[in-house]
Amino acid sequence: MKSEANLIPAQFSGPQRIVCLTEETTEWLYLLGEEARIAGISGFTVRPRRARDEKSRVSAFTSAKIDKILALEPDLVLGFSDMQADIAAQLIRAGVPVMVFNQRSVAQIFDMLAQVAAMVGAAERGQTLLLQYRERLALMDQAVQAQMAQGRRRPRVYFEEWDEPPISGIRWVSELVRIAGGDDCFPELAAEPLGKQRIIADPLEVVRRAPDIIIGSWCGKKFRPEKVAARPGWQDVPAVRHAQLFEIKSPDILQPGPAALTDGAEQLHRIVMQWMDAHG
Template identity: 25%
Template sequence: MTRENRRGALASLVRTLAVALVLLLPAPAVLADRAPIAPAPSAAGVLGATTYPLSLVDDDGRAVTIAKEPRRIVSAAPSTTEIVFAVGLGDRVVGVTDFCDYPEAAQSLPKIGGFKPNLEAIIGAQPDVVLAVRGFPAEIIANLEVMKIPVVILNPVDFTGVLANVERVGDIGNAHDAANTLVTSLRQRWDAVEAKAKGAAGRPRVLFEIDASYPGSIMAAGPGTFIDAMLKAVGADNAVAPVAGGMQYPSVSDEAVLGLAPEMVILGDAPYGQSVEALAARPGWDVVPAVRDGRVVTLSQREVDVTSRPGPRIVDGLEAVAQVVRPELFGPSDTSR
């Protein structure tokens, strides 16, 4: 696999599946875990009601019709699995991907494959609907449509889109009350962080590193990503924005990083051998303000997941970023962790 192909795969992983960026090595600064979001009660008996057949336009612009209330759901991405469980439809899930690890109940469900979904496994699950993300193979969609199995693509581009997807899954599964309650809670939590961050002094330049496996450059989260939105929400500037060139996950040379002078670096690439020590040992990086001032922060697997999966835990990700970037407002200082 070429360098550019590998980096493209990594970017896709972070935006959708988010299964590889995990911290395995000890580090001086790790965020405190939040309590997990409790799944909503069963959708049975909710006051809202969907009228079937339900016609909708998914996030890929496809017209989809769902003939009846789904009792068997295949979820083809971790983010969609989290949404389904969070609105109380977990007992209807009959298939998930190899990467669907949250909530815990999803781990024991039948698997439909990983990056390459298994058509036979999906058909064998006898789903009433398949929920997937952008990149789900077109040939599998075509085969399922021939068999009258609807596929709904969920691909939010921002936090508002995540909330819309929660509502959409509520519509699909006739779980309006649970979905609306969850959306209200998530919106209130996001707004609370933004409001609190307005009282912070200054706007630190923060670099969120995705990959540094190739000498001389890194890949970072750029404008238009959920991470970028989180940085803005906590009153920080994305350090790589000036050199991103419109790319969501730009490749940035070490020389450019030195010029950008980030005041904080958040490492999301520890599973690839990166650590605070490794970063500090990169040629020239010792003069980067974040390194010089001891403001290089590492993330755990859970923290990487919640800052990258476009599902209900995305607000956990915001709160985690707020704790790192604004410890004086949201949590203890790095040195006390």
């Protein structure tokens, strides 16, 4: 008879065959040096680029190839958002362990990354990286405070996630705009978790809020500043009048993980600092 003691693992090893239904957990596991644990990824993954060549693509965002996921024999599936609840339910019924995060703020992004690092036994490495991210964000804030000490003001920023209909930025984007030195034109909408709740019913409301900077990140579709500038009534918007329309690619800012805290935040910061320098 096998001893019950033999059924107890000698040490924590964590999940060995992880399926990531969104990009941020894939990128994070690569940054942790734990990419060997990844068995499958989202088809939308572009960070890191090599993941597309190395891993099986098994999902979109709101849909997934359940049979293909099950064939990978995952011991953990990582997802994001209530929009993946149906995928999660199918996998749970098939007996697969599933963890779906719902991070919407900068603080929640940090918490999610710390939890994933702990799950794979890389808590120390994770904390080192997260400290670096915090320090980079703190340096941005210090640069903003230095500008304001010289009498400069924060620019008003309109961040657009989608154009038809116009949808303003989600909470972590709004918070990163603030850290980068700007003021979100629609802070009340940023608190809404769903895109349909952040639709700007009257596009002229953007005109009334007079953004100094417009940033587009159209969820994988190329941002067209000339189309934005040509919207009826928008010709007198300060951002349009002074050609302050910019694109930040959605993988850099709209995935709530390492990219948003690093490349996304830094692009926001550069845009805002350039505006402050020009309006001293």
